[in-house]
Amino acid sequence: MTSYRILPAIAALALTSGVLTATPAQGQWSTTSEQYYLPASFNWQFRTNYPAADRLFNAFDYGHAILYERLWTQPGAPVSLLEEKEYNFITRELLVHPPRLPLEEAAIEIEYAKLAPEAKQMFDWAHLLHRQIYDVWADERVSLNQKDARVAELIAYYKTRRDLAFSSRPKSMELMEGQPYSLAFRKNYPKFNGLIWAYHWLQVGLYEPLVTGKDRDARQTGVLAAVARFRQMIENAPTDMPRIMPMTAAVAPAFAERYPEASIIFDNLHSMHDVVSDILANPSVPRNRKRSEILRAAGRYRDDTSYVWTIAEWKEMSQMMGVANMGGPSVGVLEGFPTPTVARGAVHSEMTDHSSMSGTPGMAGMQHSPGMSGTDTSARADTTMAHAGHAMPSSTPDSSMRSMAAMEIHMRMLEDPVIRARIRADTALRRMMTEMMEGMPAGHRASMEQMLESGTSGGAMSGMDHSTKDSTVPTATAPARPRVAPAKKAPVKKPATAMPGMDHSTMPMPPANKPAAKPARKPPAKSPAQTKDSMPGMDHSKMKMPPAKP
Amino acid sequence: MMSLFLAASGSAGAQTDYYNTDAGRPLTVEDAYATERYAFELQLAPVRLERSRGGVYAWGLEPELAYGVLPRTHIEVGMPLAYVEAGGFKRSGLAGIDVSVLHNLNAETQTLPALGVVVDALLPVGGLGPSRTYVSGKAIITRTYPWARFHLNGRYTVGDAPTNAPGSGSTADAAVEVSRWLGGVAIDRTFPLRSLLITAETFARQPLDDAEDVEWNAAAGVRYQLSPYFNVDGGLGRRLTGDAPAWFVTFGLSRAFGIRALFPVK
Numbered sequence: 151m152t153s154y155r156i157l158p159a160i161a162a163l164a165l166t167s168g169v170l171t172a173t174p175a176q177g178q179w180s181t182t183s184e185q186y187y188l189p190a191s192f193n194w195q196f197r198t199n200y201p202a203a204d205r206l207f208n209a210f211d212y213g214h215a216i217l218y219e220r221l222w223t224q225p226g227a228p229v230s231l232l233e234e235k236e237y238n239f240i241t242r243e244l245l246v247h248p249p250r251l252p253l254e255e256a257a258i259e260i261e262y263a264k265l266a267p268e269a270k271q272m273f274d275w276a277h278l279l280h281r282q283i284y285d286v287w288a289d290e291r292v293s294l295n296q297k298d299a300r301v302a303e304l305i306a307y308y309k310t311r312r313d314l315a316f317s318s319r320p321k322s323m324e325l326m327e328g329q330p331y332s333l334a335f336r337k338n339y340p341k342f343n344g345l346i347w348a349y350h351w352l353q354v355g356l357y358e359p360l361v362t363g364k365d366r367d368a369r370q371t372g373v374l375a376a377v378a379r380f381r382q383m384i385e386n387a388p389t390d391m392p393r394i395m396p397m398t399a400a401v402a403p404a405f406a407e408r409y410p411e412a413s414i415i416f417d418n419l420h421s422m423h424d425v426v427s428d429i430l431a432n433p434s435v436p437r438n439r440k441r442s443e444i445l446r447a448a449g450r451y452r453d454d455t456s457y458v459w460t461i462a463e464w465k466e467m468s469q470m471m472g473v474a475n476m477g478g479p480s481v482g483v484l485e486g487f488p489t490p491t492v493a494r495g496a497v498h499s500e501m502t503d504h505s506s507m508s509g510t511p512g513m514a515g516m517q518h519s520p521g522m523s524g525t526d527t528s529a530r531a532d533t534t535m536a537h538a539g540h541a542m543p544s545s546t547p548d549s550s551m552r553s554m555a556a557m558e559i560h561m562r563m564l565e566d567p568v569i570r571a572r573i574r575a576d577t578a579l580r581r582m583m584t585e586m587m588e589g590m591p592a593g594h595r596a597s598m599e600q601m602l603e604s605g606t607s608g609g610a611m612s613g614m615d616h617s618t619k620d621s622t623v624p625t626a627t628a629p630a631r632p633r634v635a636p637a638k639k640a641p642v643k644k645p646a647t648a649m650p651g652m653d654h655s656t657m658p659m660p661p662a663n664k665p666a667a668k669p670a671r672k673p674p675a676k677s678p679a680q681t682k683d684s685m686p687g688m689d690h691s692k693m694k695m696p697p698a699k700p
Numbered sequence: 701m702m703s704l705f706l707a708a709s710g711s712a713g714a715q716t717d718y719y720n721t722d723a724g725r726p727l728t729v730e731d732a733y734a735t736e737r738y739a740f741e742l743q744l745a746p747v748r749l750e751r752s753r754g755g756v757y758a759w760g761l762e763p764e765l766a767y768g769v770l771p772r773t774h775i776e777v778g779m780p781l782a783y784v785e786a787g788g789f790k791r792s793g794l795a796g797i798d799v800s801v802l803h804n805l806n807a808e809t810q811t812l813p814a815l816g817v818v819v820d821a822l823l824p825v826g827g828l829g830p831s832r833t834y835v836s837g838k839a840i841i842t843r844t845y846p847w848a849r850f851h852l853n854g855r856y857t858v859g860d861a862p863t864n865a866p867g868s869g870s871t872a873d874a875a876v877e878v879s880r881w882l883g884g885v886a887i888d889r890t891f892p893l894r895s896l897l898i899t900a901e902t903f904a905r906q907p908l909d910d911a912e913d914v915e916w917n918a919a920a921g922v923r924y925q926l927s928p929y930f931n932v933d934g935g936l937g938r939r940l941t942g943d944a945p946a947w948f949v950t951f952g953l954s955r956a957f958g959i960r961a962l963f964p965v966k
Contacts, residue, residue: 178809183772186739188965189958194928212893223846249893251925254719257892260846267807307965441810 178441182271182314187278188307192300196281196288200373203356205248206380207281210349212249213240214273214423215258217342221335221430222262222440232342240345241384252281262430266444268313269426272452275314276419279304280353283412287360287369298408305411316418317454318411320464323498325450325457326395326421331443334432335424336495343495344391345384346427348477350420351396352380354413355480357405362481372481379483392477393494395420399468401480406468410461417464422451471498717956718897718925719890721851724748724762725952726921726935727901729853729886732816732842734804735774735956738963741766743778744953752946759783760795772804782828794826808844816840818855822878834859834878849888853903856881861908879905884917895925907942915942921950930955 187193197204216236224231255270256263263270286292286300309315327333336343359372383390398413399406406413425447429435435443450456459467473479474488475496564570573580723730724746735741748760764778778798784791800820808814818838824830838855857880884903891897900920907915919937926932935950 178811180807180809181772181805182807183734183804184736185771186736186768186956186958188963189960197928244893249895251895251928253892254717254890254895255892256844257719257890260844261810264808264810264844267809303965307963310964 180267182268184271184274185311185314187282188304190282190285190300192285192289192292193282194285196284199288199290200284200370203352203373203377204284205250206245206352206377208250208252209240209244209248210353211253211255211277212244212258213345213349215253215255215262216240217346217427218262218430219259221427222259222265225430225433225437229338232339237341237345237387241387245381245384265441266426266448269422269444269448272314272316272448273419273423275308275311276316276415279308279412280416280419283409284356284360287357290366301409301412305409305415308415312452314452316415316422316451317458318414319454320414320459320461321418321421321451322457322459322463323467325447326424327497327499329425329428329447331428331432331435332425333428333495333497334434335427335430338431340494341387341391343427344388344393346423347392347395348380348383350423351383351392351401351477351480352376354396354398354405354416354420355380355401355477357398358402358480361402361405361408375483376480379478379480383477388494393475393490393492394471394496395424396476397464397468397471399465400471400473400476401478403479406465414461414464418451422447425451467498718895718923718931721886721888721897721899721923722766724950725954726923726933726950727886727899727919727937728882728903728917729851729884729901730840731849731851732804732814732840734772734802734816735766735768737768737771737773738958739768739956740958741774741954741956744955746950746952746954748948748950750946750948752944756785758785759792762798764798774802776800776802784828791828793828796829797823797825799823802840808842813841813843816842830878831862832859847889849890851886851888853885854881854883855879857908859908861910877905878908879915880908880910881906897923899923901937913942916940919948 217232220227220232220236255274259270282304283301286297286304292300305318309318356373356376359376360369363369363372383392398417402413426444429440429443429447472491475490475492478488564573573583717736720733721727721729721731722741722743725743743762743764746762746764748762750758750760752758760780760782762778762780764776766774766776768774776799778800780795780798782792782795798820800818802816802818805815805817806812816839818836818840820836820838822830822834822836824832834857836855836857838853841850841852843850843852857878862878882903882905884901886899886901888897888899898920899922900918902916902918904914904916906912917937917939919935921933921935921937923931923933931954933950933952933954937948937950939946939948
């Protein structure tokens with residue numbers, strides 16, 4: 151009996167000493183704590199009324215958590231751990247079958263949660279605000295005026311936790327991009343970084359269809375469209391993902407106008423997500439300083455004095471950086487992708503280098519040199535030529551542009567009945583042409599095959615204009631074919647011009663963009679409006695096609 | 701208590717927490733964290749069935765309500781109802797009122813586990829309640845690793861052994877299981893994408909009567925988040941040694957909610 155009495159005491163002592171001495175006795179005493187969310191009738195209405203989007207947000211929790219856990223626990227791991235293994239799991243499994251309930255992030259980011267529990271609580275607290283504002287706007291029983299009052303209450307409650315609440319004053323980009331550790335994550339993990347920004351795009355962007363939708367149906371459609379656009383973003387990573395951090399005032403302008411405080415809080419939240427990623431990903435921050443750097447950044451995001459912008463500056467910056475670079479607007483998204491104007495991973499300081507860019511509406515007051523310092527002209531060309539619903543043969547902007555130019559050359563050659571006859575007669579030439587066409591998008595390939603076989607134009611590229619003078623020609627007004635069902639009453643917006651107002655005359659252009667050496671021999675068979683367009687988003691008006699029969 | 705819950709539930713969405721364990725839900729050993737501030741957590745149907753040697757059954761139902769009254773601190777009130785067969789007696793009734801305060805001292809960090817303390821009083825109320833008030837103190841340690849989470853509990857109770865100890869045919873002690881000391885460890889494994897936790901424990905307790913043997917127990921259980929509103933748990937265990945080895949099963953259903961009037965924003 152005595153041994154029975156002694157054994158538990160021995161076991162208890164052993165376990166206690168074990169847990170207390172598992173790591174060096176450099177105390178990290180944290181008293182951060184959780185707090186329940188504000189009770190209200192609207193709670194969980196977003197889950198009830200928008201289950202697809204709600205489930206996605208559950209999956210987003212995992213993405214953030216596993217990112218921090220991997221960066222912290224496996225600092226020497228190959229980049230592919232996040233860029234391939236985790237990314238593929240998230241995009242191919244988790245986002246396809248999202249969890250049915252919000253996740254307990256502490257059970258995923260186990261070691262990170264111990265590294266910086268205070269920062270984790272800040273994120274959790276802000277995520278609660280996020281979700282409850284969705285709930286307010288998802289609850290059709292709450293009138294518009296009541297919605298504003300409820301959101302005000304939520305923000306007031308959020309701010310009662312000064313130890314957790316992000317400041318509702320805008321923080322400058324310097325805090326995110328100008329620190330010694332900054333940019334490490336986006337440079338080393340472009341796909342995962344793009345995924346996180348796509349998360350943030352949807353998290354703030356989803357407010358916009360809720361706020362601007364005129365009725366329940368419009369809100370439903372708008373939310374589904376935004377979710378569909380998010381899924382489009384991850385289809386072709388990282389090309390179609392945001393290239394800079396999405397800012398609420400740009401992605402969800404109506405929401406930001408209505409709730410500037412909440413919008414600023416969310417921008418600060420998302421900004422700090424990036425900062426924590428940078429601190430964890432940057433080896434120049436020693437491991438024994440990661441926690442202190444995270445807590446220092448957290449303090450700066452909570453206070454109302456560090457790195458503060460005025461609201462006017464915040465709005466101006468949101469616009470100047472260009473919504474097209476942030477994934478685009480979250481309503482009216484059923485057209486083609488927006489046209490980014492900067493390189494992936496561009497930083498604020500580069501974008502505001504006024505000495506080298508010329509002003510455009512999208513980048514007010516900026517100077518654009520002929521070479522467009524600080525921007526990715528190839529990327530611009532890529533997206534200018536991007537056709538909704540068509541995967542381009544190559545993945546890089548440059549090669550895509552070259553392919554398009556080559557395709558146009560071939561199309562023009564096939565206009566000539568003599569050339570067509572020559573190709574048909576020459577088996578080697580015919581084979582080469584066939585091989586070349588195999589790399590084309592399906593619509594173009596079918597059209598060219600038809601032209602080659604029957605001599606007809608096929609109409610697929612009737613009236614097409616491959617000139618990249620997209621920002622000054624009617625290209626921008628050509629409606630793009632949606633990749634998903636069109637939104638009911640969704641506002642139809644012009645596809646973003648690459649850099650409206652910009653002088654493109656000095657930009658290097660591929661040969662295809664120059665005036666056609668050979669004038670069109672006949673007018674288009676059909677006007678663009680009459681022809682089923684396999685390359686929506688392009689101005690086809692100047693593309694000349696051969697006659698229907700040779 | 702039930703009316704309080706019903707009144708609040710219409711106006712409060714809630715999410716219970718499968719990740720943090722409570723004493724008895726499903727196991728005896730619990731973690732060091734308190735109910736969130738301003739949250740109520742109601743144990744709706746915490747049932748325990750015990751079958752001792754000889755086919756003697758004891759039923760217990762202990763509705764509990766916990767409230768996060770301060771940061772990292774909750775108060776909890778339980779009203780254990782018991783039905784026991786012992787010594788030819790079949791009795792049922794309230795087996796005391798259990799009032800406790802749990803304070804979480806700190807959040808877990810790299811260097812320190814989460815620490816919690818509990819002060820508990822079992823009041824002599826009801827036909828199956830103890831003959832006097834028993835006050836207990838408990839210390840809790842929680843440590844999380846990527847592969848498992850551990851909880852270490854140690855409890856000591858002040859007060860003389862009841863004059864009508866189990867050996868004398870009383871049912872009170874059997875109903876509430878007051879022990880002089882208790883020490884135990886639990887291990888959890890979480891499946892976050894499924895909102896599921898499995899757990900196992902072993903603990904030893906010395907009955908109040910020093911003449912009795914130390915009881916060793918082992919049990920396993922699950923906690924599962926049914927919905928944002930409800931959480932279920934279940935457990936199965938065995939009292940391995942002591943004067944009355946027995947099997948026991950537990951089942952519980954809990955719901956968390958808030959009452960708006962208690963929040964700092966009106």
